[in-house]
Amino acid sequence: MSIEVMRQVRNALVWNLNTDLDNIPACEQWAKMLRKNIDALDKAIEEAEHKWVGLTDDDEIPWDGVDAKSFAKAIEAKLKEKNT
Secondary structure, three states, X not given: OOHHHHHHHHHHHHHHHOXXXXXXXXXXXXXXXXXXXXXXXXXXXXXXXXXXXXXXXXXXXXXXXXXXXXXXXXXXXXXXXXXX
16 A cells, blocks of 8 residues: 555545544444544554665674675664664
8 A cells, every 4th residue: 555545545534533423422433443543544654654774884794704695694684773
């Protein structure tokens, strides 16, 4: 799901939530569900907007010099460290 689609869905949910549903007892559960979905979409949008952090010349990558697989795993570990 693209960020723009998530924003459109979130805005539709906010609009529904703000249509005075809390004043109708039968719709209280609907309002709770909308709030939960809005929170989930906010989190998804935030995660989708996370900027990737790559390696720089200053990053030291430990490598035992044995094989390419070991070096690839060291690079992967460093990228995970920087992007968590």
